[in-house]
Amino acid sequence: MEMVYCPGCASDLHDSTGACPVCGVPRAMPLAPTPKRNPFKLIALCVLYAVAIWLTALFVIGGLVASDAAMGQSEGGPLLLASIGVSIALTVRGKLPGTASPGPTP
Known part of the structure; x- marks a missing residue:
């Protein structure tokens, strides 16, 4: 012993x-060792969700507006930056699927 x-x-x-x-x-x-979150997986998921949010927002805005000619040339840049910011914030907090911090292993 x-x-x-x-x-x-x-x-x-x-x-x-x-x-x-x-x-x-x-x-x-x-203390039981807690598994770490994989940074490469988090970055990949963050980019994936940012693009998905951006494309969804463009689709919704495009559906609400009859034509681009009515609004002039619509810029997607600010919308992309906003979707990247939202995606980063939700990934860091672990709110998006696949980004939550794993619990302690028994």
């Missing part, structure tokens, strides 16, 4: 002991 130190009084404990027999402080349980 391996010997560990008590976090309360620094006396020697067996690793199978649940609490220190001297001071009664429970042993600290080791």
Whole structure:
């Protein structure tokens, strides 16, 4: 058996002991390693969702407006920048499918 130190009084404990027999402080349980989010997958999903949001917005705006001639030449640049910003914000927060932080492994 391996010997560990008590976090309360620094006396020697067996690793199978649940609490220190001297001071009664429970042993600290080791933290389960949490898996990290894959940055390459997040970047790919962010770009994919940005393009999807942009194309959807262009389709909806194009459907609402009868023709481009009525509005003049419609610029998609600002709409693309807005969709990239929305996509980045939702990806960082883990709100889009596939971007949520994985839970701890048992």
